[in-house]
Amino acid sequence: MVSPSEALLAILEDVLGDIQKPVSLHEPHFAGQEWLYVKDCLDTGWVSSVGSYVDLFEAQLAKSCGVPHAVLTVNGTAALHIALMLAGVKAGEEVLLPALTFIATANAVFYCNAVPHFVDCEQKTFGMDAQKLAAYLAEVGVKKEGGLYNRKTGQRIAAIVPVHIFGHPVDMDALETVAQDFGLPLVSDAAEALGSLYKESPVTSHGLLSVLSFNGNKIVTTGGGGAILTHDPDLARQAKHLTTTAKVPHRWAFDHDKIGYNYRMPNLNAAFGCAQLEQLGGFLVAKRALAERYEAAFAGSSHFEFFKEPEFAVSNYWLNALLLKDGMDRESVLKGVHEAGYLCRPAWTLMHELPMYKDCPRMDLSVSENLESRILNLPSSAKLGMGINA
Ligand SMILES: *Cc1c(COP(=O)(O)O)cnc(C)c1O
Numbered sequence: 001m002v003s004p005s006e007a008l009l010a011i012l013e014d015v016l017g018d019i020q021k022p023v024s025l026h027e028p029h030f031a032g033q034e035w036l037y038v039k040d041c042l043d044t045g046w047v048s049s050v051g052s053y054v055d056l057f058e059a060q061l062a063k064s065c066g067v068p069h070a071v072l073t074v075n076g077t078a079a080l081h082i083a084l085m086l087a088g089v090k091a092g093e094e095v096l097l098p099a100l101t102f103i104a105t106a107n108a109v110f111y112c113n114a115v116p117h118f119v120d121c122e123q124k125t126f127g128m129d130a131q132k133l134a135a136y137l138a139e140v141g142v143k144k145e146g147g148l149y150n151r152k153t154g155q156r157i158a159a160i161v162p163v164h165i166f167g168h169p170v171d172m173d174a175l176e177t178v179a180q181d182f183g184l185p186l187v188s189d190a191a192e193a194l195g196s197l198y199k200e201s202p203v204t205s206h207g208l209l210s211v212l213s214f215n216g217n218k219i220v221t222t223g224g225g226g227a228i229l230t231h232d233p234d235l236a237r238q239a240k241h242l243t244t245t246a247k248v249p250h251r252w253a254f255d256h257d258k259i260g261y262n263y264r265m266p267n268l269n270a271a272f273g274c275a276q277l278e279q280l281g282g283f284l285v286a287k288r289a290l291a292e293r294y295e296a297a298f299a300g301s302s303h304f305e306f307f308k309e310p311e312f313a314v315s316n317y318w319l320n321a322l323l324l325k326d327g328m329d330r331e332s333v334l335k336g337v338h339e340a341g342y343l344c345r346p347a348w349t350l351m352h353e354l355p356m357y358k359d360c361p362r363m364d365l366s367v368s369e370n371l372e373s374r375i376l377n378l379p380s381s382a383k384l385g386m387g388i389n390a
Contacts (some may be wrong), residue, residue, distance in 0.1 A: 004303045004328055007385050010345055011297045011304075015290075015373050019059045019245025026217045026319060027381040028140065032279045037271035039215025041110040049244070051267025057274050064277065065194070065212075066205030069236030072265035072273075076191040076213025079226035080108035082242050084233050085158065086228075087185040089114050089128060093158040093342070094150055094361060098106065098128050098186075100368045101163040101348045104213075105189050106351045112160065117150070118265040118352050118362035123371060125310050126321070127170030128162045134178045141182060146180050153361055159185050164193035166377070167219070167318030168309055169193055169203040175207070187211070191226070194219050197282045204229050208238075212272060219287070220280055222273040225265050284316055286385030288352045291317040293385075294378060304376075319345075320378040323371070330373065347375040 001011075001361075040200060040288045041047050043381070054072055062070040067300055073079040089095055091113035097105050099118040108114045122129040148157045159367060161181050162170045172188070179186045188206060191213035196203045204210040209232075212218075214225035228239045241247075246260030267274075298306035305323040309315035330346060337344045348374050351357045353366060 003332075003335045003336070004324070007301065008333060009301050009340050009342070010379070011215065011301070012111050012213060012337065012340075013312070015293045015297045016342075016379065019109045019309065019384075021377045022343050023384075024343050024381070025345055025377055025379055027383065028221045029382050030275075031111055033275040034272055034358075034384035037270060037275045041268045041271045043221055048266050049264040051270070052270040053274055054265060055269045057265075057270040057277065059279055060274065061212075062229065062315060064280065065229050066202035067210070067229045067231055069230050069233060071107070071236055071239040071243060072270060073226040073228065074265055075224050076211060076215065077104040077108055077260070077261040078243070079211040079213070079228045080104060080187075080189060081111045082239055082261065083187050083211050083228050084108055084114070084161075085242065086238055087159045087187045087208060089158040090156075090200045093156045094153070095161055096131050096133070096157065097161040097189075098163050098165075098232050098368070099166065099349075099352050099362065100126065100347060100367045100372060101351065102348055103191070103351070103354070104191070105161060105163055106357055108163075110356075111355065115155065116351065116357055116360045117157065117355040118360060118365060119356075120365050121165070121371065122367060125168055125170050126165035126307070126371065126375075127168065128160075128175060129173055129367065130174035132139070132363070133160075133175075134181065135143065137182050143183070145276055148184060153184075156184075157184065157288070159187050160273055161187050161189055164192075164196060164203055165188040167192045167196050167316040169196050169198040169313040169315065171310070171312065172203065172206040173200050181364070185209075185334050188235045190229075192218065193316060195316040200314075201310050203313070204232075206230070209235060213278075214269075219316055219340060220251055220273065220276040221281055222265065225269050228366070230286075282386075283382040286382040287317045287346075287380065290380065290385030291320055293321050298322065318380065320380045322376045322378060324374040324376060326370075326374065328374070333376065342379060344379070345377045347377070348371050
């Protein structure tokens with residue numbers, strides 16, 4: 001009998017070929033104008049929060065994300081923080097977000113002095129289950145003047161924050177219906193989903209606001225960085241104002257009209273981002289080719305199910321994922337592949353299982369709990385789909 005970890009190793013060797021170990025989960029790839037654009041910043045002296053690359057990257061990003069406005073930030077968490085403020089989240093209020101996500105989503109809610117309220121996900125997308133959310137809100141929500149209130153805690157529920165897990169779009173139409181029915185804004189955490197399409201348009205063009213991350217492990221990196229995306233010119237203007245210390249524009253006076261944040265992406269990082277964004281199309285092709293190879297290799301597996309994009313989406317396949325069969329020992333599988341140099345990873349510890357967030361309000365999270373115990377991420381760097389084996 002072949003053990004599950006031996007079976008997984010055989011497939012990884014087959015798909016990835018003779019490759020240098022260790023194979024990390026996701027590495028950045030610099031094959032464009034990165035050196036040239038960064039050098040230009042150094043040569044001209046424009047390295048900090050003002051410069052032509054910041055404006056250029058914003059314009060190019062907005063175009064590729066299907067929105068008229070993009071505002072760059074120092075990282076994705078800062079972008080989420082500001083997006084939640086702009087959506088009207090106030091201290092003490094609750095924000096609906098999935099239990100299965102990276103901790104930044106919950107932390108950004110906490111930075112608003114608001115309370116994360118955890119929602120279950122569906123196996124089809126790994127993201128928020130719109131139907132389950134609607135049924136839950138019908139039960140715990142009370143509509144009053146000023147909005148929707150949680151019957152149990154008495155607090156206002158201020159927003160819904162879906163997360164496109166591993167780059168796979170959630171069912172945005174279904175969530176928009178829930179959002180409309182309950183009068184809640186949708187702020188989409190698209191940190192992992194640059195380049196993913198929902199029903200033929202960029203997933204980032206849906207909802208009131210979307211947020212991206214350009215951390216080193218994301219599909220496109222600026223070293224560290226993030227962005228706020230929106231169709232609404234007034235929200236975009238406020239986003240720019242809040243991320244630039246709320247300084248009132250003036251040639252020499254330093255006047256600020258509220259407490260703002262120093263969250264603006266520096267020109268140096270934006271220059272890097274311009275060079276990376278030019279390669280996004282190639283990254284997407286390479287990542288899809290890799291996902292197709294994985295899919296074919298896992299097709300007959302009795303131990304593993306390869307996670308495929310939902311039918312309404314064209315995913316960027318940021319991180320490829322497997323589902324282990326129920327009851328399989330995930331730790332021994334991880335140990336086996338790590339020892340062989342493949343740095344596969346489980347999903348994040350669920351938010352309500354972390355000590356900081358264990359007492360937060362939540363619905364039944366049984367699907368998230370089951371999936372969390374079975375998800376395994378596979379090496380997914382773009383270069384693996386380009387046949388670069390270094
Ligand atoms: C990466 C990520 C973030 C935060 O981005 P940073 O740039 O690291 O602050 C937020 N949400 C999700 C789901 C992420 O994967």
